[in-house]
Amino acid sequence: MNEGIQSASQTSDFSLLIARLRRRDEKAWTELVGSLRQVTLPWLRKRIGRLPAYAVTTEQEFAMEIFSESLSRFYTLFEKGRFEQARELQSLMFKIAELTLKEGFARLKKEALIYRPDDPAGFQTVQQELSDWTNDDELARQRARDIRQKLLELNENDRDLLCRFYAGEKLADLAREMEVSEENIRKRKQRAFDRLKQLIGMAQLFLIGNLWTAQLSTVTI
Amino acid sequence: MDRPTIDRDNIIERFVLGQLTDAELDAFLTYQLFHPEIKTEVEALRAVAKTTRGLAPSRQVKWWQKRGIQIGLLLLTVVLGVALWQLAGRGRQHDTSPAAPQQQNTEPPTLITPGDTTETHPPPPSSRQIAADFRPNPHLEALLGPGRFRGNADEQPAWVKTPPAEQQCESAATMCRINLRGQLRGDIEAIKQFRWLLFSNKPADFTALRPLQSGSFSTKNNPDQTIGIDAGISLRLAPGLYYYLIEDAESGATYFTGKLTVR
Numbered sequence: 426m427n428e429g430i431q432s433a434s435q436t437s438d439f440s441l442l443i444a445r446l447r448r449r450d451e452k453a454w455t456e457l458v459g460s461l462r463q464v465t466l467p468w469l470r471k472r473i474g475r476l477p478a479y480a481v482t483t484e485q486e487f488a489m490e491i492f493s494e495s496l497s498r499f500y501t502l503f504e505k506g507r508f509e510q511a512r513e514l515q516s517l518m519f520k521i522a523e524l525t526l527k528e529g530f531a532r533l534k535k536e537a538l539i540y541r542p543d544d545p546a547g548f549q550t551v552q553q554e555l556s557d558w559t560n561d562d563e564l565a566r567q568r569a570r571d572i573r574q575k576l577l578e579l580n581e582n583d584r585d586l587l588c589r590f591y592a593g594e595k596l597a598d599l600a601r602e603m604e605v606s607e608e609n610i611r612k613r614k615q616r617a618f619d620r621l622k623q624l625i626g627m628a629q630l631f632l633i634g635n636l637w638t639a640q641l642s643t644v645t646i
Numbered sequence: 647m648d649r650p651t652i653d654r655d656n657i658i659e660r661f662v663l664g665q666l667t668d669a670e671l672d673a674f675l676t677y678q679l680f681h682p683e684i685k686t687e688v689e690a691l692r693a694v695a696k697t698t699r700g701l702a703p704s705r706q707v708k709w710w711q712k713r714g715i716q717i718g719l720l721l722l723t724v725v726l727g728v729a730l731w732q733l734a735g736r737g738r739q740h741d742t743s744p745a746a747p748q749q750q751n752t753e754p755p756t757l758i759t760p761g762d763t764t765e766t767h768p769p770p771p772s773s774r775q776i777a778a779d780f781r782p783n784p785h786l787e788a789l790l791g792p793g794r795f796r797g798n799a800d801e802q803p804a805w806v807k808t809p810p811a812e813q814q815c816e817s818a819a820t821m822c823r824i825n826l827r828g829q830l831r832g833d834i835e836a837i838k839q840f841r842w843l844l845f846s847n848k849p850a851d852f853t854a855l856r857p858l859q860s861g862s863f864s865t866k867n868n869p870d871q872t873i874g875i876d877a878g879i880s881l882r883l884a885p886g887l888y889y890y891l892i893e894d895a896e897s898g899a900t901y902f903t904g905k906l907t908v909r
Binding site: 449451454455456458459462464467468470471472474475481482483485486489490493496497500511512515519536537539540541565568569572573576587588591592593618621 | 701852
């Protein structure tokens with residue numbers, strides 16, 4: 426645990442810290458989030474290892490996604506729990522992260538079906554394997570197909586830029602390759618993204634977000 | 647953190663792409679807790695990122711690439727086998743005693759840990775028979791030294807004396823003896839959960855959590871209220887760089903990382 430949490434433990438002021446957390450004191454929560462991040466993220470990265478080839482997310486992003494989801498659940502459960510020691514907070518976080526990671530691994534295959542271009546034959550097979558394929562998953566898949574369609578409507582330069590940027594290439598590298606400044610490439614990327622948002626319609630885009638958020642919030646520990 | 651800052655500094659996009667600094671990250675994660683509605687925007691942007699990535703070819707390894715790796719490993723094994731055979735021949739030339747019948751050591755490297763309960767893992771063939779190189783593993787280099795648990799004795803076990811962070815084993819031909827001794831303050835039950843893991847320097851072995859060996863420590867209460875942990879590990883290793891981790895078997899939290907060079 427970091428300095429703040431540690432010093433609270435050392436001066437037997439843990440109950441004061443808990444009180445601050447219960448009061449939703451932003452500084453206390455930021456400290457707690459930082460200390461939980463320091464212990465949970467390296468552990469998650471170790472547990473995740475290398476993702477399967479079909480994953481549409483990188484290992485680093487997946488770890489952060491799991492950590493972020495776990496933290497939301499931790500926040501909800503914290504309100505209901507009683508804690509006597511800092512160790513209990515950490516132990517709760519590890520338990521939640523373990524469960525969230527398990528669900529995350531199960532979701533990877535679904536995401537591949539949702540975000541990769543249609544492959545009717547393969548889709549049928551995998552969909553049969555996934556017993557918990559829901560209507561919301563199907564809806565998310567249709568929305569992803571819409572995004573893909575709109576991406577294809579962008580001009581080639583914009584599409585190429587967005588795809589390479591979201592695939593993890595650095596703006597500085599892209600700028601060097603295209604012989605323009607980094608600031609220039611940043612603006613071009615932002616304009617391309619704005620065009621995509623316009624084409625999709627932000628309301629529809631948010632719906633996709635809502636679907637996932639709704640699914641996550643229904644899970645109980 | 648507030649909404650104008652999030653928009654101005656492009657926080658959501660940088661969060662999705664893992665580009666925030668630690669301070670920004672902690673502040674944004676806290677903001678998310680207090681304003682869960684922002685998760686919709688995060689997920690929307692993730693959907694775009696994943697869709698664009700879905701357009702790229704899958705990272706699937708082609709059969710010929712896999713076969714290529716196997717062929718490469720086989721060739722490497724043959725080349726190293728020949729090199730070792732030649733070295734052994736040269737060594738025998740210097741020996742003035744009558745030539746003894748050549749004994750091939752077909753036994754896997756053995757692990758002797760008196761007093762310890764030790765698990766052995768199926769040895770990855772490449773890490774033993776093929777000499778490991780000395781390239782540092784960046785993930786493990788970043789973890790060298792005590793872990794981030796520095797709480798007081800009532801909360802987290804805390805080091806009073808750590809094992810050496812760097813150990814050397816000079817002769818690869820004989821057994822290497824590694825002593826992992828340390829002193830901690832804290833709950834003995836928590837410390838009893840500690841185990842050691844020995845990794846090669848190959849990043850893939852570490853990320854797949856595939857240690858060469860692992861085992862537990864013997865613990866004893868010291869008169870000064872500290873708890874001593876001890877593991878004496880004897881094993882035969884090929885020259886190369888290795889890392890050892892001391893972690894809590896239950897939570898997986900790493901308490902100490904050190905390295906071992908076998909010359």
